[in-house]
Structure formats: C-alpha cells, structure tokens
Amino acid sequence: MNHTLWIVAALLAAVALAGGATKTFVPIRTLAAAPGGQWTGHTHPAVVRTLGVLELLAAVGLILPAVLDIAPVLVPVTALCWVLLMLGAMATHYRYRESLPIALNSLYLVLAGLLVWGRFGPYAF
Template identity: 35%
Template sequence: MTSLVRSTDHRYLSAGLWLAQAAVALVFAMSGLIKLFMPMAELTAMMTWPGDYPAPSVRTIGVVDLLGAVGVLLPSLTRIRPQLAVVAAGCCALLQILAIGFHASRGEFSVLPLNLVLLPLCVLVLWGRGKRLPITHRAAGAA
C-alpha cells in the first residue's frame, strides 16, 4: 500500500515538474526571442524599459533568457548532465528576483505578476529536480 501511494505521488510530482519546466522554458524562450529579434521601436512600445537602455544590452538580456529556456529543459530531456537544469532553474529564479527589483524601482508594477508567477515555478524546478525527484544521468552506452 505504501509503495503504491509513493509511486503515485512520484508520478504526479514528475508530471508537475515537467509541466513547470516546460512553462518556464516557454516563457523564457518567448521573452528571449522577442528581445532578440523585435525591432527596438516596437519593443519600446511594448515594454517601456528597453528605450532607456542601449540595444546591445537589451539583446544580451534576450540571449540570457534563451539560455535559461534551453538550460531548464534540454538537460532533463536528454538526460545529459541533468544537474545543469537545476543550475539553470536557480539562475532563472535569481533573474526573476532581479527583474522584480528592477521593475519595482521603475514603478512598472504591471509586469510584476508575470515575475511573481515565474519565480515560484523556477524555485519548484530548482527544488524538485535538485532534491526531491532528480533526473538520472543517462548511461554512457545508452542510445
């Protein structure tokens, strides 16, 4: 009985973690692609802060967002160095904390709900894949 409950709990936790990883990756990827490829005039019309900073800085943040998206999901999917997903989740959580401070200091409170949703998702992935239900490393000979 206990092993059945534990097995079911792991299944739900695993599904929840995969969902959280996919959600974090999707939001970070979309954000990164927008910051990288949208013309600065359109980006400034959509979000006010890019107009106050040089374009290379905004584009660099886009690259960081894309790296976060790839890092949170790809190592777990491939099971190659899956601990990198934990590191990426921690970095994404830190990025959200910094973004909350940045936007709050500028009075941009309308964007904070997204950051306040992403932060616990990143922490969930950090805890779940780091401590509770880590992904096992793929064996060298496995295909």
C-alpha cells in the same frame, strides 16, 4: 510530482523562449512602446539583446539536459539562474512602477523556485 516539475519546466521554457526571442529580434523602439517594456528604451540595446540570448539559453537549459540525459543537473541550475533573473526583472519593473510585470515575474520566480527545490531535492533526475 515528477510530472508537475516537467510541466513547470516546459512552461518556464516557453516563457523564456518567447521573452528571449522578443528581446533578441524585435526592434528596441517596438519593445519600448509595449506594455512592460518601457525599461528597454532606457537601456543600452546590447544589454537588452544579451538578456534575450540568456533567456533563449535558459529555454534550452530547462528542457534539453533532462530530455537528452546529458548533465541533467543543468535543469535546476538553470532554474536557479532564472530565479536570479526574475529578481532583477522585478527590481527593474519596480523602478518603472509597472505592477503587472512584477506580478508575472513573481509567478515565474515561484515556479522556478519549485523546480530548483524539486530537481535538487527529492525529485532529482
């Protein structure tokens, strides 16, 4: 199970890194034209960029604390924050009637929930 939790953390970190880099560095018009990105055209650019930076920090927080063995409790804390972020993302995509992003966010939420359970519970560092 420990290996599974590492794989889940790595997968979520990759998703956070890709999403964070996109929201942080890609022009808002390009984001708004992409599938699932309609909300970015109706949101203040600073909010989109802030979410991008938070996702980049989540990518770091899901891996580095455990790898460096410096405050590894930050891994499940970050995963818990990811659960909250996914709930917000699902609500946002629901408002725009975007079903595929909701399904993906639901998957990420379940994976993050597994990571929270495992690292706060029986498979803590």
